Amino acid sequence: MRRLLLLSAGLLMAAGAAWAADPPPPPEGAAAQGGRGGGAAGRAQSTREFLGLGVEPDAVAAARGKPLYEAQCAACHGATARGGMGPSLIHSSVVLDDDHGEKLTPFLKTGRPERGMPSFGTLSDRDLTDVTEYLHHEVESVANRGTYENTNNILVGDKKKGAAFVQRNCTTCHSVTGDLKGIGAKYRPLDLQRNWIFPPRDPADGPRAFQAVVTSPQGRFEGRVRQVDDFRIVIVDAAGAVRPFARTKAVKVEIKDPLAAHRELARTLKDQDMSNVTTYLETLK
Amino acid sequence: MSAKLAALGACALAVLLSATPLAANTLDMSTLGKPPVDVWPTHHGDYTGRRFSPLTQIDEKNVDTLAPAWTAKFSDVGPQRGSPVPVLKGTPLMVNGVLYVTLPNLVYALDARTGERLWQYTWVDKGGHLVGNRGVGMYKNWIYFLGPDNWVICLDASTGKERWRKEIANAREQYFSTSAPIIAGNHVLVGVGGDAMDIRGFLMALDPETGAEQWKFWTTPGEGESGIETWPNVAASMRGGGGTWMPGSYDPELKMIYWGTGNANPVYAGQGRLGDNLYTATIIALDVETGKLKWHFQPMPHDTHDFDNTQVPVLFDRVIDGKPRKLMSFAARSGWFVTVDRETGKYLVSQPYIDDIKWVKGRNEVTGEPISDRDNDPKVEGSISNNNPTNWYNPTFSETTGLFYVNTIRGMTLYYKLDTSPIPAGYAGTGGPSVGEAQRVLMAIDPLTGKRRWEHVYPNVRSAGTTIGPGLISTASNLLFTGDDQGNIIGYRANDGEILWHYKAAANQSNGPMTYMLDGKQWLLMGAGDTLYAFTLPDSQIKAEQ
Structure with missing residues (x-):
């Protein structure tokens, strides 16, 4: 039995070489945060797909539309289109049902005179489309959390x-x-x-790793914990030997967390x- | 969305996979609301949300011989929009030997004896969040399914052919649908999710024959309505959130339905919606015939932590001080546990079920509702608070042990407010990942005292996921089944938490378990990732019993 155990430990050691460094756990909620690689743009794109946010706004046109919005619309609808005297435009179904101005541009030419919204027919089609792209860009910056960046100044304590x-x-x-x-x-x-x-518990074999003492009929073994659940524990000892144990009644496991x-x-x-x-x-x- | 795809959507596909069409499959409507035995006709098996089965063929002595009779893999679905692999998050229905299984945009009828596909229905969405689908509802020989873009689709249970469809909300406004429709009397109850933009949540009842709207309950009040005093202005309430993205429960005697509502919107920044924000993150009791509010209890006033309150209202009866009581217990995502009289909404127990709850500063001694601490709101410089203590995965209440079981998450997270404008919008901030490893803990709670009878901390050196979790089921043979966060499906002795059996699956259990009798055998079904596992005892064990 002892020979068998040693043999299997040896085999696992060989296998263990391939895992010399434990793979880092995937970041939690990676999919939800759109973490499919490709940096910020990739994150924004995959989050847009996952949430079903529709087409990507035209950033260049939106940048042209921003000063137009500020001059023509902000007085009623607020500096960032979230509402003022007039309603929020980023929540408006008229805006949300539009992709690239195909519905909004004709709407802006007419306005809603009966509700106090004038016509913007004096602006060119391109200007009107640019304003709609700006609105879509504002919606995107809210709805697509793949575009969120934490630029907060957090150094405000004493x-x-x-x-x-x-x-x-x-x-x-x-x-x-x-x-x-x-x-x-x-x-x-x-x-x-x-x-x-x-x-962070890095490196994986460093002093911050979970440590275990496993007492089995074969002896007492110590090492860092590579994996543990209710049924199995795998430890790596100081010499790098990888030892798996089935957690039967005869096997006692004591785990210590250096970061407790x-x-x-x-x-x-x-x-x-x-x-x-x-x-x-x-x-x- | 290409024009071609859109055209496909207009003629969504039902593919008959077996050579001979199914015989008409009709649900005996009298089974709805009874404890499930040889049928699983509604999301939780019955209307109570207990996930308790009276079956006893699988018991403490033979449970260690449970093994898969078949598995059904859905890996052929491949990546769906923005989601690399399909994950089974629904509970199938089982009626007359046919299982109805869903993934986002997909309904399958399977032979319950073999797991083979009988028909498949494909919906081609035009938007909506593909986060999951919780299953179908059934009425006579009709199936009801929700597309992610808020279409309710009625199918023929025998053929998978579409009978009608109805759009209940606009996906362009960032409503999305994941829930399993619940059939209560002559009503198909459907709800919606949101969060990306700020929605106004609602629950809706449809006519099962035609899909016509019967009533609609908005989860945030309009001008002049009760509850509007908990909002600074009507505009904030009109975009205040309160999704209804999980199925609720139903008491046919009281004619009341019980639903948990989602978090308030905008999610992490509350400065534009100061107040308790009724009826978000609230348990609501509605008249099933009219959709009128009977009572409410809010376990998370003014939520700023994305603590959706969409957990399962669990209905059970007990005699207390010689009086028979109709009760409801609820373990909220906020970490708060409540047992109320489900006729009146008056609380018997109202207290945290997790240790170290950070967002609470007191309790309203009249209503029993917690008082949330504005000092623990997400801040620009960061705030440390609880990970979501549980999520959508269902708890169970065992009639045998009288205990309420729930999978929970222990640990802390940093929350940041990103949107500091007076009218924030959308998520408006971030939460997570966990500070240090999030730990999964299974708790057994006495619902009459709120005290923990036992707990099981799942050993793991990695952080447990906090959003995809396993649901639970308990049975009359003192058993409890659920999964851990390392692919193990586990059978416990329900009264003391002793582990009696486990099975290593290829992925973590990801749905709510179900059990029923078919051909003299008790079947236990669990979804784990893209695979559905159907467990039975070996024939030798069943014969030994007979």
Whole structure:
């Protein structure tokens, strides 16, 4: 039995070489966020398809239409077409039922005089189409979350309070002159905020990986956890040997999470403290 | 959409796959509303939303011998618009040995004995979100299906031929449809989803014969209507969200239907809709004949976390202090658990079912509704709050154990507000991914106290998905079935959570399970990714019982 186990461990080691680095988990909700590669444009395109948003607005025409909209329409319908004295145009079925001005352009030539909307027949067809493309572009920027970009300035906390929080809560394990030195230069602020709350577990075989002690009739084995569910655990020991175990009653598994303190932190963290700490850590260049 | 595709759409296709057409397949309407035995005639098996089966052939002793009798793969569907592989998120119906299975734009009739296809109906959409389809409804010999672009399509159950179609909402306004129609009396109940643009949600009843509209309940109030005081202005309410994208439940005695409504719109930015935003993220009880509101309970006032409240209202009866009570329990996506008297909406239990709930700052002691904390709204600089504690996947209530079971997600997420304008629109922000690994936890809750009887934390070193989850089913033989987030389909002892059986599928269980008797065998069906698995006991086990 022992020989068999060793043999199978050996075989798995060979197989394990092909997985020398655990593949990173796919980002959650990649499909929903349109993450099918191709960068920002690809993300926007695949999200548009998935949501059934219809045709892509003509960005060049929309850019020409923007000043026209601002001069002709914004006074009633608001600076970004979300409504003012007149209704929101980005929610208007007249706009949403149109693709490239084929319905809207004739509509704009007539207007709705009975409801106080004048005719815009004095503008050229191209100008009117450009205005409709601008409206479609505004709709796209709302409806297509594949186009969303987080450009928020998140460094609005209180540095001093952030430093005090770090001093109080983090210095058992971390030091601002040691492992945290230069952390503000290492990440852009959004990543910094995420990563100080819960650091990425990379590299996969590094000190942040889940660790397990498996006690089976064959002995006691220790290593990082490559995979675990209710029925099976696969660990990789310090020498790189890959050991799978069926989780029978005779097999005891103890899993330790080196990031348990960070999980606890995420559980209890308050928004204000989060913001203060991020603002402080960003100064550690 | 090319002209050619559009033309195809106008003559959507039914393909008869078997040489001999099916004999007329007619549902015995008296089975609707009874506990499902040799039929599964409506989304949850019956109207109660319990997903509880009285069947006992599969039991604690033999469950470990369960094995697939057949599997049906739908990989031939290939990528659908924006969605690389089809995922079964619906619960099939089973009537007279025929299964009705759906994917977005597709209805299949399968031979329940073999999994072979009898006919296939293809809808060619003109838009709508292809996120999933939850199944069909059935009335006599007719099938009702929702296209993603909000068409209700009535098919002949024997041939898959279309009888009529009706458009209930405009896909260009970013309404989309995924729900399974529910047939309650003489009503086909259908709802819609939204979010990409800001919709006004509604639930609609149609005539099963003709598709004519019988009533429409808007989930946000109009001018002068009750609830409008929870909005800053009528315009905000008119685009306030409250989708109805999952099927609800029905009490034929009370003539009341119970539905969960989706999140408020715009999704993550609430500054343009200050107030509780009724009737979004709310449980609504409506008169089935008129669509008039009888009562409501809001487990997520002024939602800013995309916590759709489209979970299953679970109906059950209990004697409390010597009095028979008609109850309803609900585990909301917001993490809030409620048990109410389903006649009046008065609460018996109202409290969080997850630990560390972040968005709540108190409870309204009159109504029992939680009070949400504006300090936990998504912010420009970020806010840390709960992952969605559950989602659309169905819970179960076991008559045998008296417990309510629900798959939940434990973990935190960063929420950012992106749209800071006075009138935000659309999603207007972002939520997720999880900060640290999201953990899947199966909970068994006593619905009369709200206390957790047991929980099972699924071991995993990876983050569990938070939107596609497995539904549950319980049976009278003290069993509970559901899946984990690593492809295992698992059978538990319902009273204590002991694992008795598992089966490794090629993908995570992705739909609500069902069970029924056919040819003297109890069948258990689960969808996992693009494959439907039909489990039975081996003949030797069944003979041993007889």
